[in-house]
Amino acid sequence: xxxxxxxxxxxxxxxxxxxxxxxxxxxxxxxxxxxxxxxxxxxxxxxxxxxxxxxxxxxxxxxxxxxxxxxxxxxxxxxxxxxxxxxxxxxxxxxxxxxxxxxxxxxxxxxxxxxxxxxxxxxxxxxxxxxxxxxxxxxxxxxxxxxxxxxxxxxxxxxxxxxxxxxxxxxxxxxxxxxxxxxxxxxxxxxxxxxxxxxxxxxxxxxxxxxxxxxxxxxxxxxxxxxxxxxxxxxxxxxxxxxxxxxxxxxxxxxxxxxxxxxxxxxxxxxxxxxxxxxxxxxxxxxxxxxxxxxxxxxxxxxxxxxxxxxxxxxxxxxxxxxxxxxxxxxxxxxxxxxxxxxxxxxxxxxxxxxxxxxxxxxxxxxxxxxxxxxxxxxxxxxxxxxxxxxxxxxxxxxxxxxxxxxxxxxxxxxxx
Amino acid sequence: xxxxxxxxxxxxxxxxxxxxxxxxxxxxxxxxxxxxxxxxxxxxxxxxxxxxxxxxxxxxxxxxxxxxxxxxxxxxxxxxxxxxxxxxxxxxxxxxxxxxxxxxxxxxxxxxxxxxxxxxxxxxxxxxxxxxxxxxxxxxxxxxxxxxxxxxxxxxxxxxxxxxxxxxxxxxxxxxxxxxxxxxxxxxxxxxxxxxxxxxxxxxxxxx
Numbered sequence: 001x002x003x004x005x006x007x008x009x010x011x012x013x014x015x016x017x018x019x020x021x022x023x024x025x026x027x028x029x030x031x032x033x034x035x036x037x038x039x040x041x042x043x044x045x046x047x048x049x050x051x052x053x054x055x056x057x058x059x060x061x062x063x064x065x066x067x068x069x070x071x072x073x074x075x076x077x078x079x080x081x082x083x084x085x086x087x088x089x090x091x092x093x094x095x096x097x098x099x100x101x102x103x104x105x106x107x108x109x110x111x112x113x114x115x116x117x118x119x120x121x122x123x124x125x126x127x128x129x130x131x132x133x134x135x136x137x138x139x140x141x142x143x144x145x146x147x148x149x150x151x152x153x154x155x156x157x158x159x160x161x162x163x164x165x166x167x168x169x170x171x172x173x174x175x176x177x178x179x180x181x182x183x184x185x186x187x188x189x190x191x192x193x194x195x196x197x198x199x200x201x202x203x204x205x206x207x208x209x210x211x212x213x214x215x216x217x218x219x220x221x222x223x224x225x226x227x228x229x230x231x232x233x234x235x236x237x238x239x240x241x242x243x244x245x246x247x248x249x250x251x252x253x254x255x256x257x258x259x260x261x262x263x264x265x266x267x268x269x270x271x272x273x274x275x276x277x278x279x280x281x282x283x284x285x286x287x288x289x290x291x292x293x294x295x296x297x298x299x300x301x302x303x304x305x306x307x308x309x310x311x312x313x314x315x316x317x318x319x320x321x322x323x324x325x326x327x328x329x330x331x332x333x334x335x336x337x338x339x340x341x342x343x344x345x346x347x348x349x350x351x352x353x354x355x356x357x358x359x360x361x362x363x364x365x366x367x368x369x370x371x372x373x374x375x376x377x378x379x380x381x382x383x384x385x386x387x388x389x390x391x392x393x394x395x396x397x398x399x400x401x402x403x404x405x406x407x408x409x410x411x412x413x414x415x416x417x
Numbered sequence: 418x419x420x421x422x423x424x425x426x427x428x429x430x431x432x433x434x435x436x437x438x439x440x441x442x443x444x445x446x447x448x449x450x451x452x453x454x455x456x457x458x459x460x461x462x463x464x465x466x467x468x469x470x471x472x473x474x475x476x477x478x479x480x481x482x483x484x485x486x487x488x489x490x491x492x493x494x495x496x497x498x499x500x501x502x503x504x505x506x507x508x509x510x511x512x513x514x515x516x517x518x519x520x521x522x523x524x525x526x527x528x529x530x531x532x533x534x535x536x537x538x539x540x541x542x543x544x545x546x547x548x549x550x551x552x553x554x555x556x557x558x559x560x561x562x563x564x565x566x567x568x569x570x571x572x573x574x575x576x577x578x579x580x581x582x583x584x585x586x587x588x589x590x591x592x593x594x595x596x597x598x599x600x601x602x603x604x605x606x607x608x609x610x611x612x613x614x615x616x617x618x619x620x621x622x623x624x625x
Contacts, residue, residue, distance in 0.1 A: 127424040127436075127446065129453050129606075130498040131599070133507045134418070136488055194504055199518045210518035211504050219519075219538035247534075247541055259485055262502060266488040274492065278448035278616060279455075287462060287484070288477050346485070349455050353615060364622050 138265035140192045143257070146170040147415075148181035151401045162386035163333045165398065165406060168415045172253060174232040175244055183224055187217050188257055218250040252342060263336040270321050270349075271376050280367045281350035281360055284317040284329070288344035296345060303328035310370050313358055318350055320360050324372030327382070335374040387413035418507055420599075424449065427606050432613055442494045445616050450497025452612045453605065454489040457499055460600040461487065473529040478505070512594030522555040524584040531583040546586075547578055558584040 149169040158166065158173060170185045190197060191212045201207030210216070225245045232249075233242035241249045269275055270282075284296065300317050303325045311323030319325045326335040337346055355361050361368075369375050373382035389411055390398070398406060398413060407416050425433055436442060465479035483503045491498035508515075517523050519538070526532040534540035537558055544558035559580035566578050599605070 126495065127442070127449075128496050129422050129424055129450060129609075130491075130496065131420040131453075131457070132418070132490070132498055132500045133503065133510075134500060136486070136490065136500055136502045138490075139502065192502070204521060205519055206517045206521055208516075208518040213505075215536040215539040216519060219536070219541075222541055245541070247539055255481065259481075262486050262488065265490070269489050269492075272447065272492065274444040274447035275451055275489065277444065278612070279451045287465075287480055346480075348458075349451065351452075351612070351615070352619070364619055 135193050136262055136265040138268050139261035140189070142261050142264045143185070143188055143192055146185060147405060148178050148185055149402060149405065150176045150178045150181055152176050153401065159331070161398070161401070162390070162413065164383035164387045165402065165413065165415060167334070167383065169402075172244065173242075175230060177228050177230050180221070180224055180228055180230055180244075184221065184253065187212050187220065188254075188261075191217070191258065192261060214251065214254050217254050218247050221250050221253075222247075256338060256341070259338055260334070260336070263338070264334075267336040268376065276321060276367050277352070279349045279351050280322075281311075281318055281320050281355040281358070283348045283350055284339075284345055285348055286344055287346035290344045294340065294343070299329060300325075307372070310372070311360055311368065313360060316358065318355075318358055318360065320355065320367060322367055322369050322372065322375045322378075324370055324374055324378075327373035327379075333373070333382070335379065384412075418510070422602065422606070424606075424609065427609055428613060429610070432610070432617070435617060436613075439620075443492060445613060446494060446497045447492045448612050448616045449609050450489050450492050450499065452609050453497060454487060454499045456600065456605055456607055457487050457501070458484050460604060464597070469532075471529070471532070473526075473532045476532070476535075482506070506598060508592065509595040509598040512592055515590045515592060516588070522586040522588060523590055524558065524586055525590070527557070527582045527585055534583075537584055544583055545580065547580075547582075553587050553589065555586040555588060557582045557586060 146168055147170060149171045151171065152174055153161075153171075155173040158171060161169075170181050172181065172184070175181060189195070194211065196209040196211055197216075199205055199207050199210055222245050230244055232244040233240070237243055239246050239248070241252055243249055270279070284300065286293075286296075296317070301314075304312050304314060306328040307324040310325070311320035312325040313319060327333055330339040331341070332339075337343070339345060350358075352361070356363050369377065371381065372378045390413060395408060395413070399408075405416060407414050428436070436445065439445065461479045461484035465475070465477055465484065467479075468475050483501065483506050486502040488500060488502075489497065490500040515523060524537050526534075534542070537544055543561060545561050545564040546556055547559050548556040550556065559578075560583050561580075563580035564578070565580055
């Protein structure tokens with residue numbers, strides 16, 4: 001076999017450089033290239049494919065150079081094809097790759113900075129999110145804390161009962177039947193716990209197990225009210241919300257109590273320190289249309305004045321979740337919806353970026369706890385305050401209403417169940 | 418019913434690497450979990466705004482029975498869970514046959530007024546029963562104010578009856594599953610990546 005070779009001294013400098021570079025790259029790829037089946041090397045970005053293929057070709061040529069008399073000519077041709085390769089390339093993927101590389105560099109810098117925080121414990125390797133369909137435990141607990149209190153008090157009179165006691169009572173205006181209120185409590189508990197009722201087979205019922213829903217609650221409680229002879233209004237108001245046997249009244253009880261329970265559950269988690277830090281505020285907005293709308297803009301202004309605008313926006317109905325404006329806004333004195341009877345208003349969470357843009361909180365600052373009724377600690381304070389230093393006539397009234405369900409000690413009324 | 422989704426797949430490799438440097442990942446999971454809740458509630462608000470197929474005045478099922486019952490309930494250093502307290506939604510996701518329990522048949526509203534009243538038992542009103550017994554159809558509940566009995570040769574003919582149908586009574590209803598009961602995964606996790614980035618940027622600033 002005869003070889004025609006050109007000595008290295010006869011090669012142009014750029015060719016020597018390119019061959020050397022190819023050789024070096026080939027050595028880096030040697031483990032991947034040295035494949036008997038000649039499978040292509042996997043690459044992360046499709047834009048790099050032509051280059052990798054070229055490097056593979058050059059590497060093979062280098063490895064087989066002793067077999068090719070015209071090795072150097074072949075190499076020269078291959079290297080001369082590089083500019084054409086570049087001209088044919090779709091450079092957008094390359095630009096994207098460069099951008100990603102720059103982002104990687106930023107993130108690596110972030111990684112180095114975060115590493116200063118220290119690796120205190122082993123961190124999980126996988127993260128997951130879930131959706132569960134089932135009871136809200138906090139809602140169940142909230143309802144469970146209530147005790148039926150039968151009393152001939154109007155809605156207005158119940159509004160005057162201290163919040164701490166009102167929050168623990170299962171009541172309905174002018175309803176004096178403990179049996180009725182106990183059944184309300186039991187039906188709502190079944191709904192919130194997804195407990196099925198056993199329906200007996202009869203002439204009018206197919207029978208079986210069924211969940212309690214709004215329709216069955218209204219029908220069953222009406223039947224019980226009639227059976228108990230409960231009458232909460234005069235004939236002129238039959239069928240209205242004053243009438244405990246009406247769908248309007250019973251539907252209102254269902255809607256209000258189920259919503260209060262679920263919104264309480266949201267409110268509790270909203271005040272988890274980690275959740276609150278990332279989503280510190282909320283917006284009041286209409287979620288259901290109403291034929292007759294209340295003037296919530298005016299109400300917001302009035303509540304804001306009462307709360308001294310702490311953590312609340314004057315121009316948008318947005319406030320930090322800890323702002324006292326929420327309890328000031330509610331006719332019930334609670335910081336979670338509904339804020340009035342049959343209200344179509346609801347809440348939308350606002351993240352930290354938006355809260356900072358609205359000027360509600362300083363950048364990266366912790367969410368202030370105004371110790372108002374809107375935060376759990378403040379709400380408990382408010383409950384305690386509502387039963388402290390009561391006037392004698394108020395105490396007498398409470399005792400007549402609640403009897404042995406409350407105790408009075410050192411000027412403080414407490415619920416004993 | 419429990420649904421689980423991986424979050425790692427929705428973050429960039431760079432973010433996953435940075436998260437691996439964190440000493441405490443719970444705050445990040447809290448931020449992303451809340452984003453999940455926000456997206457779900459937004460989806461249900463959108464569904465509520467669609468109204469019903471018949472164009473009747475809305476009873477706000479998606480807002481009251483689903484959106485209002487959706488809440489973030491669990492946050493750990495590796496898991497965030499949103500709970501939806503809605504048996505009705507569970508049935509919409511799975512579909513299935515509904516059969517009567519509290520009555521002998523199921524009452525399907527025939528017009529907007531009946532729809533607004535709710536079920537016949539819930540309405541508290543009396544209706545006139547018109548038997549039909551044709552396949553799945555048991556009969557109809559007639560508005561008593563419009564109920565008529567036909568006459569033949571001057572005598573009441575029990576076979577000729579009518580009036581305004583308020584409810585159709587059926588033996589069972591097959592409810593197909595609703596593919597849009599929950600948002601698609603893209604909508605469900607919309608913004609989660611940005612939420613993670615915002616959180617990490619904030620941590621960097623706080624660490625000085």
